Amino acid sequence: MRFGPDPTHTIAHLSDPHLLADGKRLGGVVEVAEHLRRTVQQLERTGRAVDAMVFTGDLTDLGEPDAYRELRKIVLPSADRLECEVIWVMGNHDERGPYSQHLFDGPDTDDPQDRVYDLQGLRVIALDSTVTGYHHGGLDEEQLRWLADELATPAEHGTLLAMHHPPIPSVVDLMNLLGLDNRDAFADVIAGSDVRGVLAGHFHYSCHGTFAGVPVSVAAASCYSLDAGAPNRSLVGVDGRQGFDLVDIYPDSLLHTQIPLGSPPVVSGFDDAVADALAALPAHERREAFSSKSSTWTPPAY
Numbered sequence: 001m002r003f004g005p006d007p008t009h010t011i012a013h014l015s016d017p018h019l020l021a022d023g024k025r026l027g028g029v030v031e032v033a034e035h036l037r038r039t040v041q042q043l044e045r046t047g048r049a050v051d052a053m054v055f056t057g058d059l060t061d062l063g064e065p066d067a068y069r070e071l072r073k074i075v076l077p078s079a080d081r082l083e084c085e086v087i088w089v090m091g092n093h094d095e096r097g098p099y100s101q102h103l104f105d106g107p108d109t110d111d112p113q114d115r116v117y118d119l120q121g122l123r124v125i126a127l128d129s130t131v132t133g134y135h136h137g138g139l140d141e142e143q144l145r146w147l148a149d150e151l152a153t154p155a156e157h158g159t160l161l162a163m164h165h166p167p168i169p170s171v172v173d174l175m176n177l178l179g180l181d182n183r184d185a186f187a188d189v190i191a192g193s194d195v196r197g198v199l200a201g202h203f204h205y206s207c208h209g210t211f212a213g214v215p216v217s218v219a220a221a222s223c224y225s226l227d228a229g230a231p232n233r234s235l236v237g238v239d240g241r242q243g244f245d246l247v248d249i250y251p252d253s254l255l256h257t258q259i260p261l262g263s264p265p266v267v268s269g270f271d272d273a274v275a276d277a278l279a280a281l282p283a284h285e286r287r288e289a290f291s292s293k294s295s296t297w298t299p300p301a302y
């Protein structure tokens with residue numbers, strides 16, 4: 001049993017794997033494929049049931065076909081084991097043609113790669129915020145018209161937008177040069193709609209904000225991180241602090257939990273036996289046993 005309320009849906013929000021062909025290291029240093037493998041392993045280790053893995057862009061570093069093939073090779077077996085959907089999103093390091101061809105068996109195209117998914121009544125819209133030939137982002141008029149049209153019909157559990165460029169500023173100031181353009185028109189489209197949250201990437205560190213009254217959550221990258229605490233005006237990448245988010249959706253709220261990679265020393269904890277023993281108690285005794293400062297309760301196995 002769970003002691004807390006059950007969410008209606010749970011999503012694993014992963015971002016920025018930046019894979020390269022032939023297992024190459026990013027910048028000759030970062031083991032991007034290995035880091036992505038560790039990220040999906042960490043997700044599976046949680047034992048949580050998820051409805052979808054959502055990857056908010058920069059799936060590859062250079063848009064190489066072999067990098068998209070490698071991505072599928074790492075992610076799809078994990079998605080099969082989790083029995084969940086995989087939702088890809090374009091990032092500025094991706095290329096629309098290879099993205100369409102090698103992830104969707106689609107045409108070689110430069111059209112925006114926008115797609116709509118229905119997760120048992122929760123709508124997830126993968127929005128392509130890339131601008132061909134640039135690293136900053138934007139949504140063109142046709143995309144905004146399409147989005148307004150889609151949002152005109154509310155979904156049973158509301159909508160999450162998944163996009164690469166966050167519609168919020170960055171504390172790493174140089175990243176603001178690579179931010180999302182045309183935000184006012186975007187805000188007009190989502191204001192008053194059933195959009196409950198925006199999932200984004202691109203910053204390579206975890207942060208949260210609001211945009212047009214909607215919560216925005218940026219997931220850390222799986223490849224390397226930007227050091228948001230580095231001296232102002234600098235842009236410092238570090239091979240650490242990778243992670244992903246679990247997003248639990250409740251009828252009236254969203255819960256974003258960052259799961260960092262790595263295994264720091266364990267200094268305390270309880271195992272399943274404690275949870276099982278608490279679950280076996282009547283509800284009123286459970287609270288007393290686990291919460292009371294004067295509790296003398298000890299689980300049978302201890």
Ligand SMILES: [Fe+2]
Pocket residue numbers: 016018057058091093202203204221
């Ligand atoms: Fe990135």
Ligand SMILES: [Fe+2]
Pocket residue numbers: 058091092093164201202203
């Ligand atoms: Fe990016």
